[in-house]
Amino acid sequence: MMSIFIFKVILVVAVFAISLFMAAYSTYAERKVAAFMQDRIGPDRAGPFGLLQPLADGLKLFMKEEIIPTISNKFLFVLGPCLFMITALMTGAVIPWGDTLTFGGVSYALQITDINIGILYVFGVVSIGVYGIMIGGWASNNKFSLLGAIRASAQMISYEIAMGFSIIALVMMTGTLSLKEISVFQGGGVDGHWNFWNVVYQPFSFLIFIICAFAECNRAPFDLPECETELVGGYHTEFSSMKLGLYLFAEYINMFISSAIISTLFFGGYNFPFMHDLGLDANMITILGTVALFTKIVFFIFFFMWIRWTIPRFRYDQLMNLGWKGLLPLSILNLVITGAVILYFNK
Amino acid sequence: MTLNLFYFLSFLGILSALLVVFSKNPVHSVLYLIITFFVIAAHYVLLNAQFLAIVHVIVYAGAIMVLFLYVIMLLNLNQEAEPHKSNLIRFAATISAGLLLLVLVGTLKGTDQMLVQSAAPVEVGLVKSLGRVLFKEYMLPFEISSILLLAAMVGAVMLGKPENIKK
């Protein structure tokens, strides 16, 4: 019992650290990917291949002068970035980072908590994340910030709906809201027959989900809340020093977490092909599974960047049209079709 | 443990609910209201209704309050912009609030017997049991409320449509 408690504490700290690490190196990777796609080199001065660049950036942000506008609400001004960061980090708790490890007869699940409504928890936390942006934008007492904040929240609420509907189709198929069980469902060789990844059964759902994920993370082509050409810096116009750092950092954490969720929901989570046919030790398979999960996550982070440096930004009305008139009806249609198919096959 | 948690949460809930009423800045009121909703969600968790708690957070804290905040931020309400309230309105407000209090007290009086029945099993708040209850025992009210929402949605679309569009 005690050992499990200690293990959980270690896991919490590890997930926290890995999230921060991935976010830090996402900033580096973003700049590198952008550079490569534009036939440049990117940062290569700090350390070998510029690998220490995130440290240098972090140090720079810490050392910068901190400016709080005089006519702003100081408490809320500080609360905004903190809230955004907290909600970004909270989601990692329900994601299954791997199967179970067994040491000395005690099995340790590589998941902080397996609540039976895992997906809904993720949605709940994401919907609270809006407040970080809104409060920060409003407390800045700046029109650009307010506009950015309002854009962000409108966008996030709109796309949350389509995202939810696309997930319901998936939930209907798997019959559970727990992320762990969804992962198990996609594992090879359950009940002696082969289960494909969910993306094979639900390609439309995946498509809608990933588009919505782009919008939820405020990533290009949907980065209207912070579009420089119209709003200076969007909701974080007035922020400086590490408070700006928290906003930027939390965005990358969001990207990492949503990549993890996409991998878990649609690409088999910690499962990889032929995992039960290799004849390996169970612990070995678990470790390999975690490696597989992180490979998928890294690919999706790369995909996020890939899209960002390919597509120009949407106009605001295009964004809303796409969300409400395009994705929402499509996801409902997908839901109805999935329901009909399930009903047909279960009869 | 649970009882202490309950007292703490109740204290927090009542405190933040009072702050909603008494804070001068409307944005602060909304933020306190959000805290109140979170405390209520925590109460749901104490009652083993995790699904309800999360849905409460998503719907109320995550969507409705954001829209509230939205409107208040855009209107930029401050004390100068507040309209002068006449005595008649104050009188009407007091009367209606008093009536609401009466109704609340009346309903709460009848809860004594209900508490005995609801020695809730652990699975009561799970999605499966909730779905079963909703789609079997309360099928009709559930569908009627969905029709109500649909009607509200159609109404909102009609109101939002520009009037001079003719085809």
Place this chain on the structure above:
Amino acid sequence: MQALTQRSKIVSNKKMTFLERIYLPAILGGVVITIKHMFQRSATVRYPEKEREFSEIYRGQHVLKRDDNGAERCTACGLCAVSCPAEAITMVAEERKKGEEKLYREEKYAATYEINMLRCIFCGLCEEACPKEAIFLTDRIVVTDYGRDSFIYGKDKLVEPIDQRVDVSKRQTKEVLEFKKQKQLTHNK
């Protein structure tokens, strides 16, 4: 009206087809283009370690040449200043006194000669206008600085030192020499 370039496109507001409206094919096309660029050679030159090769006829910082005996060639005729489209060149002329024949080749010389490097556009017209082959543009870079005043180069920076002659022959390629044979440039001998 005649089009200014041949590359201009006529924009039409036609309705998008279904395939265009779902964006996906276009996005797929874009994604393929960017991924192709990931594997292309980058055009960056890592500067301090590796310097970029200059063009043979690169036009950089000016030099006021001396003749073989070490006397300044400039006679302060002012043709360079007149030809300068950016009006970057100013000078004050003075008469050569007795005993200064070693210093100045002609009877008139430039007492001060200043080029404002912030105005200069490095077009090379001064070089073309000069009848005495006195001013040349070289392959040296004008170094950066913090103040504006330090960009006004006087004779101390422009005239080549006797012991460190500046090589300007690099720019005189075969094509340039051929070009200089033209009749309207015969003064330039």
